[in-house]
Amino acid sequence: MKTTLALLTALVAAGLAHGAIKYDITDLGPSAPGDSFGLAINSTGQVAGYSTPANTRAFRYTVGGSMVGLTSPGTGDASIGNAINDSGVVVGNTNTSPGGKRVAAVATGNALVPLGTLGGLTGNALGINNGGTIVGTSTIDATANSPTHAFYTTKSGSTYTLHDIAGGPRESIATAINNSGWIVGQYRFMEGLPYVAFLYISVGQPGAQLTPLYTLPGGTTSGASAINTKGDIVGYSEVKIGQGIFGQIQTHAFCLPTKDTGMGGFTLNDLGVFPGGSYTYARGINDSGLIVGFGDVVSNGMVTTHPFITTSPSRVGLSDLNNYIDPESGWELNYAYAINNAGQITGQGLNPEGKFHAFLLTRRVTPTGYPHPADTSYEIDGDYNLSLSEATAYRTAFKKGEKWPTAEGEEIDISYAVKSRLILLKGGWYTVDPTQNPPDKWAPDPDHP
Numbered sequence: 279m280k281t282t283l284a285l286l287t288a289l290v291a292a293g294l295a296h297g298a299i300k301y302d303i304t305d306l307g308p309s310a311p312g313d314s315f316g317l318a319i320n321s322t323g324q325v326a327g328y329s330t331p332a333n334t335r336a337f338r339y340t341v342g343g344s345m346v347g348l349t350s351p352g353t354g355d356a357s358i359g360n361a362i363n364d365s366g367v368v369v370g371n372t373n374t375s376p377g378g379k380r381v382a383a384v385a386t387g388n389a390l391v392p393l394g395t396l397g398g399l400t401g402n403a404l405g406i407n408n409g410g411t412i413v414g415t416s417t418i419d420a421t422a423n424s425p426t427h428a429f430y431t432t433k434s435g436s437t438y439t440l441h442d443i444a445g446g447p448r449e450s451i452a453t454a455i456n457n458s459g460w461i462v463g464q465y466r467f468m469e470g471l472p473y474v475a476f477l478y479i480s481v482g483q484p485g486a487q488l489t490p491l492y493t494l495p496g497g498t499t500s501g502a503s504a505i506n507t508k509g510d511i512v513g514y515s516e517v518k519i520g521q522g523i524f525g526q527i528q529t530h531a532f533c534l535p536t537k538d539t540g541m542g543g544f545t546l547n548d549l550g551v552f553p554g555g556s557y558t559y560a561r562g563i564n565d566s567g568l569i570v571g572f573g574d575v576v577s578n579g580m581v582t583t584h585p586f587i588t589t590s591p592s593r594v595g596l597s598d599l600n601n602y603i604d605p606e607s608g609w610e611l612n613y614a615y616a617i618n619n620a621g622q623i624t625g626q627g628l629n630p631e632g633k634f635h636a637f638l639l640t641r642r643v644t645p646t647g648y649p650h651p652a653d654t655s656y657e658i659d660g661d662y663n664l665s666l667s668e669a670t671a672y673r674t675a676f677k678k679g680e681k682w683p684t685a686e687g688e689e690i691d692i693s694y695a696v697k698s699r700l701i702l703l704k705g706g707w708y709t710v711d712p713t714q715n716p717p718d719k720w721a722p723d724p725d726h727p
Contacts, residue, residue, distance in 0.1 A: 463502055
């Protein structure tokens, strides 16, 4: 009993230590009255989004600089920046006259240029890869009830051509594209039916079709939000919690790792919710498998929205990003929308002046060590610490003969499993000696409280 109590005490202490300050926060503005949202981030930390000093206005923020508004064509007065690639090209939507209909647009400089449509009156560009291919959605005719179809672009000189990738469904939206040209989004076959997440791989190939990713158990609706270079996909799905008439439909964030995107079927991993929460949405994923999004939490008796970070596949649950910033900063973070490979994150929160502003989170120290493979939270917090949930998941995978994602897809060595068990029994904290070979390089840390 004393051993169990001591172990639990150590694990609680470890959990509290994970609340240490991990990120510095930058307020992206605007300096004028109004709110702003950071929606996308590239490898250098440039952010795209929109601000609302009057109507919504797309912006590009550059580290060391300031928020720069992107101008609309003609007398347009409203726009949004939805995505940005490593060249700083922003895509989104804009109007061309006050109160006019929005169309998909691109900005290589500080001016938005309309991309055109698939034959309709409105459109929205939602993603762009480093090759410059843009994806989004557009109406296909001029009628009031025109279907909207997903599109991708090709470019000749400075001219973009939109290509319909609907593949049969009445309604479709392409939300993101990776550097291999894989596209994700959501679609439905007819009005009134629920939307379902899709993956589209064979861009431009004859007979290419949208492949449904389906839903979490018991759900009918899903959507894919982002895809990384490896092909890991994140999004959201309805899921049924509980059985029979007592069951409840919630919306949960999901991750679909590359290994589960085979054409034989898909298994969405439920990322869950915050304690006491009822919904989460995953919005971004980097090439290390770090996932960001947001969900509802109960704080001081009030329901509010907080951002989360977790790993792919999730082994550690959802971590509230508010726990990793300076508690004296005066910020309450609400939404996380995107993360780059350096671990920088953008979204929106309530700043010390009471304004809802876009933010940029930057790691104070980038993890570069050699953690035990079971320590899947290391990429998040940079601490050499094994939690009970991590050690349990690792041991379960070992017993089942499953491959482990942080071990380069290899089966778990019994010596690694034994060492993880020893570390946990000694309190969870461990040291790393890079001069030793595994598993000898990992040892319980006797000096950590």
